[in-house]
Amino acid sequence: MPIGVFARRSGLTASALRFYADSGLLDPAEVDPASGYRYYGADQVARATVLRQLREIAMPLAAAEAVLDAGAEEAARLLDEHVAKVVGDAVAAQRKAAVIKSALGNVPGLPITALMGPVLADAIEQVLTATAHEPGMPVLAGLRIEASHEAVALTATDRYRLSTRTLVPSEPPTQTWAGTVDGDELRAVVAEIRRSALVRLEAVPHGIWLRVDEREDRHCRLLPEEFPDHRLMLASLGEVTSRVTVSKELLLRALQEQAGDHIALHIADHAINVRSADDAHPDILIPATTTGQALRIRFELTTLYPAVSTAIGPDVMLDLRGHDQPVTIRSADRGDLTTLAMPVKSDHSA
Known part of the structure; x- marks a missing residue:
């Protein structure tokens, strides 16, 4: 086929094909010796298409050639290496740009507070489990930091879960401050924070x-x-009608064994009955301390499991308000990490 037809088939321009x-x-299948016109075969479309895709992700020519000529496993490895480098370079550029913007503003940093590094690192990891990357809602990937004169609160939400942990600072904050920090950038510095005995937080424009x-x-x-106005949501929570204290290990094990998309909990006297919503697995009865009303409630596994797994201590406490109301999940003996988990529509015939 002529170069123009091949260009349309492959998504490449004629000038790119010549290059x-x-x-x-990507050599043409034939070149007319008299006119110099280039012709391509149908069997070259696939290579040309992949070449275009590789260049679209900014892969250098030498690396693109290596991918095209490699087997599937080696090509996948080369692609992973390239993407990792691109992402790393982008993150580094983003950080440098933020630092430059702060310097250009010529505004001195505002000291917020100081926290123990290992404690802060653990809190960041626990609370960030409630973040999400949602198109059009970048704030859901952030961690809210609020410093008062007495404490520092970390909060995150993906709209189905809300996690918040309150930390006692090593040095009392000199003034109140609040901001939402990029969650991905915080994840990248957690290891460094954990190795530091003391971490001082200082606010600057944009960071x-x-x-x-x-x-x-x-x-x-x-x-x-x-x-999101999480304080309003917390203040508007209804009265707790059932309370359950249960072994974190036993509850997590039961959730793992059910392994369905949805999990149903039946709260009864002295026990929780854990079952998959589709009845694909046998019910699992867990001993528990319960007070209040019996209740059936359902969750998505991806909402309930991380809410339980990040709780502090061997036992977790569940405060329930009804089958369609948020459940508060926290440590049975330590209240500085609290998670709200939204249930899904209940099937009362289950």
């Missing part, structure tokens, strides 16, 4: 600095979007 031919990546002794300070961006 790739000159580079040795925060995490200052550590004898290590490189870390900068994380602030998200400009408004964080």
